[in-house]
Amino acid sequence: MAASIFAAVPRAPPVAVFKLTADFREDGDSRKVNLGVGAYRTDEGQPWVLPVVKKVEQMIANDNSLNHEYLPILGLPEFRANASRIALGDDSPAIKENRVGSVQSLGGTGALRIGAEFLRRWYNGNNNTATPVYVSAPSWENHNSVFMDAGFKDIRTYHYWDAAKRGLDLQGLLNDMESAPESSIFILHACAHNPTGTDPTPEQWKQIAAVMKRRSLFPFFDSAYQGFASGSLDKDAWAVRYFVSEGFELFCAQSFSKNFGLYNERVGNLTVVGKDADNVQRVLSQMEKIVRTTWSNPPSQGARIVATTLSSPQLFDEWKGNVKTMADRVLLMRSELRSRLEALGTPGTWNHITEQIGMFSFTGLNPKQVEYMIKEKHIYLMASGRINMCGLTTKNLDYVAKSIHEAVTKIQ
Numbered sequence: 001m002a003a004s005i006f007a008a009v010p011r012a013p014p015v016a017v018f019k020l021t022a023d024f025r026e027d028g029d030s031r032k033v034n035l036g037v038g039a040y041r042t043d044e045g046q047p048w049v050l051p052v053v054k055k056v057e058q059m060i061a062n063d064n065s066l067n068h069e070y071l072p073i074l075g076l077p078e079f080r081a082n083a084s085r086i087a088l089g090d091d092s093p094a095i096k097e098n099r100v101g102s103v104q105s106l107g108g109t110g111a112l113r114i115g116a117e118f119l120r121r122w123y124n125g126n127n128n129t130a131t132p133v134y135v136s137a138p139s140w141e142n143h144n145s146v147f148m149d150a151g152f153k154d155i156r157t158y159h160y161w162d163a164a165k166r167g168l169d170l171q172g173l174l175n176d177m178e179s180a181p182e183s184s185i186f187i188l189h190a191c192a193h194n195p196t197g198t199d200p201t202p203e204q205w206k207q208i209a210a211v212m213k214r215r216s217l218f219p220f221f222d223s224a225y226q227g228f229a230s231g232s233l234d235k236d237a238w239a240v241r242y243f244v245s246e247g248f249e250l251f252c253a254q255s256f257s258k259n260f261g262l263y264n265e266r267v268g269n270l271t272v273v274g275k276d277a278d279n280v281q282r283v284l285s286q287m288e289k290i291v292r293t294t295w296s297n298p299p300s301q302g303a304r305i306v307a308t309t310l311s312s313p314q315l316f317d318e319w320k321g322n323v324k325t326m327a328d329r330v331l332l333m334r335s336e337l338r339s340r341l342e343a344l345g346t347p348g349t350w351n352h353i354t355e356q357i358g359m360f361s362f363t364g365l366n367p368k369q370v371e372y373m374i375k376e377k378h379i380y381l382m383a384s385g386r387i388n389m390c391g392l393t394t395k396n397l398d399y400v401a402k403s404i405h406e407a408v409t410k411i412q
Contacts, residue, residue: 024380032378035391043393050261050322056308070297073288075104079303082310083269094273101280103270103287104298107254108224111270116150117250117290124183129153132184140194161196167351168198182216191224191236192358195386205239221252228259229358231327241337265302333392340401368409375404
């Protein structure tokens with residue numbers, strides 16, 4: 001028999017976080033803890049279907065007027081409008097001036113990909129593979145891959161994390177923006193920076209915006225955790241809204257995986273802010289063509305859940321309460337872990353655990369210490385030292401803290 005036509009295809013390396021979860025599942029040790037997966041867990045270590053989501057799902061199931069006809073290519077109109085509204089604010093001048101548009105996408109990743117495809121085709125000319133795209137160091141690994149797969153050839157990093165002080169390297173970031181070629185694209189985390197959990201303050205965001213405006217740099221926000229970070233939708237959207245108020249044209253990729261718990265429904269939105277309505281409509285017309293050849297038409301269920309919730313004042317308030325429940329549990333786990341590490345006298349400083357925000361904490365553990373945690377303690381975390389605070393519970397906090405103490409003390 002002839003050899004397979006696929007015989008020369010190399011096996012791609014597994015996606016790190018999914019490989020970590022698979023290894024965790026296969027581990028038979030009763031003490032095992034999964035701090036790798038990027039999803040909310042209750043104090044019992046279980047996934048949580050938001051009560052408001054359950055309620056809205058029942059409403060949708062009982063609504064005989066709904067059917068399974070195709071949505072418009074750009075998505076469910078009421079979902080798109082409400083998603084952009086919570087990103088930009090009820091009183092957004094850009095919305096009032098009709099210079100905001102949006103595209104329903106397959107999660108935040110889909111929003112990033114549609115935005116990247118459009119920018120490669122139409123931004124700064126009509127063949128932009130050489131336009132530099134700047135991604136923070138470190139960043140969510142998909143940022144690099146999405147823009148590379150969209151055809152960009154020059155993916156660069158900008159300074160972000162200061163390992164020595166375990167915080168933001170603001171000066172390094174500003175210097176990189178000063179030296180970036182005009183029209184470069186910068187991927188910015190709207191809040192709860194992944195993986196560091198370290199965000200600029202409003203004053204620091206103002207400095208960043210000033211340099212970007214002067215250097216004619218394009219902001220592409222990734223907003224995966226609005227409301228989930230601080231518990232406040234407005235606080236977590238501050239940076240995006242400030243850039244809009246400063247007159248920027250920008251993209252904002254939104255995900256509703258975390259703040260609605262709709263991980264497998266793939267509910268995302270790409271908000272486009274332009275100078276005027278005509279510019280936005282022309283951009284959307286090109287994005288419609290990209291969507292048509294990518295997934296052709298988006299799914300409705302998750303978008304209906306979000307749209308129904310956001311368009312009802314009562315359901316909206318209930319959802320904000322659910323989101324605050326998740327955010328508050330994460331904040332509690334941060335303070336509890338820090339207090340235990342400090343009580344144990346664990347070498348180093350641990351204030352960064354509570355100064356960081358959102359789902360993830362960049363612990364400062366090095367790869368050898370991470371390896372020790374996994375092999376000896378059956379505690380699974382990313383090689384970078386990033387942990388998901390939702391993996392901590394009142395039952396495993398002591399064990400995790402003692403294990404970190406042991407790893408830091410024994411392994412240099």
